[in-house]
Amino acid sequence: xxxxxxxxxxxxxxxxxxxSQEEVEDQEAFFIKSIYEHSLMEGSCYDWLSxxxxxxxxxxxxxxxxxxxxxxxxxxxxxxxxxxxxKQECMVPRWIRGDQEVVKIINSKSIGTKSLNCTxxxxxxxxxxxxxxxxxxxxxxLEEVEELGAAGVKGKIVFYNRPMNNAHLRTFRAYxxxxxxxxxxxxxxxxxxxxxxxVRSMTTKNDxxxxxxxxxxxxxxxxxxxxxxxxxxxxxxxxxxEKEKVNLFMRNTSYMSTEVPSHNVVGxxxxxxxxxxxxxxxxxxxxxxxxxxxxxxxAGCVHSIQxxxxxxxxxxxxxxxxxxxxxxxxxxxxxxxxxxxxxxxxKGETHIAAIESDSGGFTPRGFSADGEAEVINNNFKxxxxxxxxxxxxxxxxxxxxxxxxxGPLKPQGxxxxxxxxxxxxxxxFHHTAVDHIDAVNERELKLGAAAMTxxxxxxxxxxxxx
Ligand SMILES: [Zn+2]
Numbered sequence: 446x447x448x449x450x451x452x453x454x455x456x457x458x459x460x461x462x463x464x465s466q467e468e469v470e471d472q473e474a475f476f477i478k479s480i481y482e483h484s485l486m487e488g489s490c491y492d493w494l495s496x497x498x499x500x501x502x503x504x505x506x507x508x509x510x511x512x513x514x515x516x517x518x519x520x521x522x523x524x525x526x527x528x529x530x531x532k533q534e535c536m537v538p539r540w541i542r543g544d545q546e547v548v549k550i551i552n553s554k555s556i557g558t559k560s561l562n563c564t565x566x567x568x569x570x571x572x573x574x575x576x577x578x579x580x581x582x583x584x585x586x587l588e589e590v591e592e593l594g595a596a597g598v599k600g601k602i603v604f605y606n607r608p609m610n611n612a613h614l615r616t617f618r619a620y621x622x623x624x625x626x627x628x629x630x631x632x633x634x635x636x637x638x639x640x641x642x643x644v645r646s647m648t649t650k651n652d653x654x655x656x657x658x659x660x661x662x663x664x665x666x667x668x669x670x671x672x673x674x675x676x677x678x679x680x681x682x683x684x685x686x687e688k689e690k691v692n693l694f695m696r697n698t699s700y701m702s703t704e705v706p707s708h709n710v711v712g713x714x715x716x717x718x719x720x721x722x723x724x725x726x727x728x729x730x731x732x733x734x735x736x737x738x739x740x741x742x743x744a745g746c747v748h749s750i751q752x753x754x755x756x757x758x759x760x761x762x763x764x765x766x767x768x769x770x771x772x773x774x775x776x777x778x779x780x781x782x783x784x785x786x787x788x789x790x791x792k793g794e795t796h797i798a799a800i801e802s803d804s805g806g807f808t809p810r811g812f813s814a815d816g817e818a819e820v821i822n823n824n825f826k827x828x829x830x831x832x833x834x835x836x837x838x839x840x841x842x843x844x845x846x847x848x849x850x851x852g853p854l855k856p857q858g859x860x861x862x863x864x865x866x867x868x869x870x871x872x873x874f875h876h877t878a879v880d881h882i883d884a885v886n887e888r889e890l891k892l893g894a895a896a897m898t899x900x901x902x903x904x905x906x907x908x909x910x911x
Contacts, residue, residue, distance in 0.1 A: 498737025507539035526757030527712030543698025576696030599638030729775035744806030751894035786853035801848025813845030
């Protein structure tokens with residue numbers, strides 16, 4: 446076990462926690478304890494997140510706020526202790542949300558006319574100012590639309606209403622199983638001649654809040670308006686459809702503008718012993734426009750910056766190069782993640798590990814590990830042993846995914862990790878107008894940053910078998 450110089454650590458730490466003597470004697474355990482104490486007591490991550498999500502606000506790719514957030518995070522990464530900070534230009538799609546979207550039940554026999562809580566799906570294009578009106582049909586899947594074909598769908602509005610499966614403990618699994626309705630559903634409906642698509646919001650909760658998110662059309666596709674409605678309204682509409690035929694009016698005046706340049710922000714602490722070995726940590730800086738993107742993914746951005754601030758405060762000089770990256774455009778294009786990997790390959794850089802935080806600012810429960818088969822085979826068992834040191838903090842290691850932004854790096858061979866916070870409330874806020882700083886608990890956020898910092902520290906100390 447590597448022994449660190451610990452003279453800089455105040456003796457105070459020795460008495461601040463109720464750890465056994467053996468644990469205190471273990472230098473890595475001791476250092477991790479100091480990481481937690483610093484993050485909880487002195488960490489700036491909540492203040493940064495507050496500024497990013499409130500003073501700057503929603504950061505849709507290509508927007509003025511996205512550009513402001515690039516400048517802001519470049520500044521705080523530098524102040525947090527980066528040796529240098531730079532920007533990587535990438536072209537991003539520019540989606541312009543139109544006027545307040547409308548979805549309305551029209552002249553129902555039993556309830557008359559009623560507006561539904563709704564929001565346009567990202568990258569969707571409009572109906573024009575006049576909107577569209579048609580009979581609505583409810584479906585549970587893309588396959589059902591394929592089976593109905595043009596005969597069943599043409600001229601109608603398709604309503605995708607398969608709920609997220611609340612039987613799954615991990616809500617991300619339920620999201621993964623349901624989100625094809627939002628991502629590809631409108632396109633499939635358009636293929637068979639539908640005039641519009643309505644999608645049940647991607648959330649585990651029954652409430653009145655609509656959730657936006659990316660929907661995919663190719664340039665050649667016929668674009669139809671695509672709008673999410675709240676889960677309460679989806680249930681209401683579904684009940685009504687059991688009683689009668691329903692006509693809906695929908696209007697969405699959003700549109701795609703031309704691509705514009707934007708940036709990833711990269712900060713670096715050069716390694717003292719193995720500078721050519723890079724450990725990258727990050728989150729995505731862009732967010733949807735409805736709120737300040739506090740959980741998604743301001744939390745992941747400030748978790749990552751906190752790693753630098755904590756290392757500096759504890760006077761820890763990493764052996765390996767640590768990069769903190771604010772990725773641009775995860776939500777509706779992933780161009781920042783692709784650009785980062787492309788440049789790493791071009792420069793022949795060696796990334797030994799990549800960690801992403803993009804699952805919210807809730808209490809961390811552990812990390813999932815991913816990577817090319819050989820990298821996982823060589824490392825999973827030994828990394829799992831390191832997690833004995835993180836057990837007192839409630840962290841465990843599982844196999845699983847890592848993060849969308851670091852995904853393009855995977856073929857270059859790093860050991861990949863995703864921070865896994867408690868997921869039970871994540872989809873109460875995800876892609877909504879309520880993803881504000883008030884939705885984030887300061888201590889939970891700081892614990893996430895401490896978990897990230899501890900894992901970076903252990904990788905830096907012990908390396909990765911390539
Ligand atoms: Zn995200």
